[in-house]
Amino acid sequence: MSESNQKFRTYSNELGITVSLYDFIFEIKENNPNGEKITHGTITVSPQHAKSFLQVLAENIAKYEEMFGSIKIPDYREIEELQRKGLLQEKGE
Secondary structure, eight states: OOGGGOOOOOOOSEEEEEEOSSOEEEEEEEEOTTSOEEEEEEEEEOHHHHHHHHHHHHHHHHHHHHHHOOOOOOOHHHHHHHHHTTSSOOTTO
16 A cells, blocks of 8 residues: 555544644644543644635534534533532543
8 A cells, every 4th residue: 555545543532733834733642541642643734724624624513513412612610520529530540
């Protein structure tokens, strides 16, 4: 298989983004239950591609929410309260 045809599939629950004049670099990361942070790889795109991706992603999020309801992003205070009550474990526990 040539390098240009290689594909990968992974799970990610964290994304790091670095920006330069000519590139957006996405670091595909995973925080596992053991508190380990694994970087699976990076994707580098032009600013134009990043902006196009943003538009396509926004359209697809809107479709998702239309079908399944609003995606809630929890407030950090809510997370801390759930952890304090023992209803949510902290990383590495």
